[in-house]
Amino acid sequence: MGKIGGFLEISRVEAPERDPKARVADFQEFVETVEVAELRDQGARCMECGVPFCHNGCPLGNLIPDWNDLVYRDRWQEAIVQLHATNNFPEFTGRLCPAPCEAACVLEIREGDAVSIKQIEVSIVNRAWDEGWIQPQPPRVETGRTVAVIGAGPAGLAAAQQLRRAGHTVTVYERDESGGGLIRFGVPHFKIEKWVVERRLDQLKAEGVRFEYGVDVGVDISAEALRAAHDAVVIATGSRVPRDLPVPGRELDGVHYAMEYLYDRARCLEGNPPAAPITAAGKHVLVVGGGDTGADCVGHSHREGAASVTQIELLGEPPERRPDDLTPWPRWPVKLRTSYALKEGGVRDFAISTTKLTGNGSVEEVHWVQNSGKPPFEAVAGTEETRPAQLVLLAMGFLSPEQSLLEALGVERDARGNAKAGAYATSAPGVFAAGDARRGQSLIVWAINEGRQAARVADRYLRNLPARDPRDEESAGTSERFGSPDLGADPPNEASIS
Ligand code: SF4
CATH class of the missing domain: 3.50.50.60 (FAD/NAD(P)-binding domain)
Structure with missing residues (x-):
């Protein structure tokens, strides 16, 4: 991985930022990216340590040494494939994640010297969008099963994309007027411009995910009606009761x-x-x-x-x-x-x-x-x-998800008021929980991971549902006939982040 001894020759370069005095005059993003040649040098610093702690430090289990090496070798198209293998939205994490991977990089034992992982991540995905390498990936087979995802934040979007790519019909219910959750409304434009969010939402729509904006589940549609209309429900409402x-x-x-x-x-x-x-x-x-x-x-x-x-x-x-x-x-x-x-x-x-x-x-x-x-x-x-x-x-900070929806869905809660769903399935059959609604307030990178893992469990549930009707055979019990798509590995070790 990287260049043998590269870390001895090349110093870490921080992401350039626009002048603080100038940037307060506008609302555009202020973090810039380094030139490709310099970025390749940064990838070269990855030192092929035997146990890549960065990989475990990243809640998504991103295959960091692999894409560091691919960038160093100028194989960017392969790098985005590796990046998307574990992360649906690297342009979100590459802008907003605090990078626990860098804190866990072996080079960081010499404090301040970690490989510039986050910069490399965002540059790979930026280039992939620019080159047109990121395209919608609609499923090849429809299962006929339907899923409601409540909440269009990063956990809900990750769950929706994974479930849709597995062939299920997915509808995302969002009470705000557009998608993205806190990335859209809570995080300022100068950290992530909103066309970046829209572009990814467009990809989900092109894959067949449906969005119902301005619909507050429990208010505009009852929990009973939602459950009756879908085979499964994924709660991804976040943790929104403020302290x-x-x-x-x-x-x-x-x-x-x-x-x-x-x-x-x-x-x-x-x-x-x-x-x-x-x-x-x-x-x-x-x-x-x-x-x-x-x-x-x-x-x-x-x-x-x-x-x-x-x-x-x-x-x-x-x-x-x-x-x-x-x-x-x-x-x-x-x-x-x-x-x-x-x-x-x-x-x-x-x-x-x-x-x-x-x-x-x-x-x-x-x-x-x-x-x-x-x-x-x-x-x-x-x-x-x-x-x-x-x-x-x-x-x-935030204390818990809003309780009324969890109550209406009949979901048991833990002592903090979060949905009790140790392995993403709640106490209510067919109802799953992901993100801050399950684990409490956390990082965007955890939200994406949670959405992916909840999708994996919900997919397994949906594929094992009995056929509704003999005429319905085409749409049920599909896992044997179509095989189960790869919805990702087991969650990485949660204990790696405090
Ligand atoms: S998602 Fe966060 S922790 Fe994972 S590689 Fe990217 S910056 Fe690092």
Whole structure:
């Protein structure tokens, strides 16, 4: 794999980014790609380690050393075949995945030196689209079985594509006005432009996947009617109950969940603005929560022209380098990261507990105190502060999927409220669950993996259903006659990511 000794001669190159000061003036993607020749050199750095930990670090089990080598040898068309063997949407992960594969790369034992896997991934798929190598792959045989997929986020789309390619009739029900879920509405345009999502949706449609937008299952169509109309159901609704901030003043105008703000911004940019969109323009913005969603709120606030942006985090500041005692290689390191959005401006503070929000109808000020940085987050006396805050965005993660749909479908839940579906099948016969609705809030790469695995299990269920009617033989018990398509390998080891 790669060039023998290549990693000794060639240094890692980071993905180039547009100038932070310039890019806040627009909403276009800011991460660029390196030239092909340089990318081949990066592929050459893959050092043929005996056990490719990157492969296990990737939740999809992407065949990383294989496509590193193919890129190095200029065999791009084979590289996209290898990439698609495990990943339906590499252009999504190549833009949005935090790359736990790179944290697990053997070269990363020398911290900061991993092979540029994510850059290589996105460049392979970008080139494949440009060259016309990615085409619809409709099934050659129809099974006559029908599946409802609830939710058009990455888990639902992956499940839909896999099940459709296996020959089932697939309908995706989505309550929003278009597909992609959080990739479409939650993640800003400047991280993934929406034509990228549309292009993949077009491929699914061309393969025969049907989309029912603006249909909220449980509201616009009952769970009973949905089940009666389909042989199987895959729940891929995500984890969308946000964690709240129970402090005095939470009820004031101007205090919103992050997703409310991000959805409004996405709809404004798509020319479909809500009646009174939430805006950061000219305001002092406070973002509560230090994760990716918080960063996206910061990034949008800059582009809107906020007066100031402050991001606070409950936990204390992590160490700058990988803490080997806590998260040794090849685990995902808990260490200090500075988001793209904070490179564009704004300030952040760690170990902050919000005590109250005040204002006259609308929020005007936030009151906080520094804490001990770890549970139980004891307040540090004498550190109380008050800051202006005219827009407060709560980006503290999600607790569980919405419960009403799971209840209506008769699905048992775990202690956290997630669909209980250890091997993707729920307690309700013919109902499967995938993605954040099953495992709780997680990464896009996990969502795609979950969709693929749930599809595998649902496909097996559908192929073993008894014939409905003798005249229906053509459409049932098809696995022997047609063989079962390859719906992917067993899930990789979940323990590899904390
Ligand atoms: S999907 Fe994520 S973890 Fe897997 S190879 Fe791509 S960047 Fe790495």
